[in-house]
Amino acid sequence: MYSLPDDQLYSIYDLLAHQQRFAMRALKGIRKGDHEKLKINLLIAFSWLMAIANRFHIDVDDAVWQRFPMLCSYCSKKPCACKKVKPTSRRKLVIIKNARPPTLAGFQEMFVAIYPPGRRTLSDAGIHLAEEMGEVSEAVHNFLGQHRSGQLQSIKQEIADFVSCVFGIANSARINIAAELAKMFSHNCHVCHKAPCVCSFSKVARLRT
Numbered sequence: 269m270y271s272l273p274d275d276q277l278y279s280i281y282d283l284l285a286h287q288q289r290f291a292m293r294a295l296k297g298i299r300k301g302d303h304e305k306l307k308i309n310l311l312i313a314f315s316w317l318m319a320i321a322n323r324f325h326i327d328v329d330d331a332v333w334q335r336f337p338m339l340c341s342y343c344s345k346k347p348c349a350c351k352k353v354k355p356t357s358r359r360k361l362v363i364i365k366n367a368r369p370p371t372l373a374g375f376q377e378m379f380v381a382i383y384p385p386g387r388r389t390l391s392d393a394g395i396h397l398a399e400e401m402g403e404v405s406e407a408v409h410n411f412l413g414q415h416r417s418g419q420l421q422s423i424k425q426e427i428a429d430f431v432s433c434v435f436g437i438a439n440s441a442r443i444n445i446a447a448e449l450a451k452m453f454s455h456n457c458h459v460c461h462k463a464p465c466v467c468s469f470s471k472v473a474r475l476r477t
């Protein structure tokens with residue numbers, strides 16, 4: 269639906285700018301208590317993140333599972349015990365092979381188990397998303413500037429962290445990501461309803477959701 273226009277119209281920095289724009293609009297939804305605004309912009313930001321991952325040929329499913337194998341990526345506990353343990357560095361994660369969720373909905377459930385939404389406010393979940401968005405930017409800038417192989421791995425990890433925060437907000441705001449994405453893209457592009465999408469560069473730039 270989007271790989272053709274993404275490749276033809278957008279540089280990685282363009283993709284990053286859109287991912288950030290819509291993530292910030294989602295945070296505005298949190299500040300205003302506007303659930304619909306939060307939901308649509310969170311889904312759009314998530315979709316632009318997928319475009320970034322696709323550009324780098326990063327398997328997001330795999331990236332998230334390597335980073336969060338049914339465990340917190342810092343304290344290696346489920347539920348997360350970072351507040352109690354206060355890990356100063358990441359614990360080694362033992363990945364249990366058969367525990368990987370087979371679906372997006374399964375991943376969302378997994379994040380409920382690792383990071384129970386009752387333990388944080390929606391605003392805190394939003395602040396965490398902003399932090400991780402900055403880290404995705406840093407990782408992309410570092411790799412594009414220096415092209416070191418480890419830096420590509422950092423992009424993969426930061427994308428996984430950003431995804432965990434998308435689920436964090438969704439779990440706090442009771443948004444079913446898989447169901448909402450299916451609804452949003454049920455008739456191809458959610459704006460022009462074509463596949464591949466035919467939205468122009470300036471139409472996307474003007475999109476106010």
Ligand SMILES: [Zn+2]
Nearest residue numbers: 340343348350
């Ligand atoms: Zn933890």
Ligand SMILES: [Zn+2]
Nearest residue numbers: 457460465467
């Ligand atoms: Zn379109």
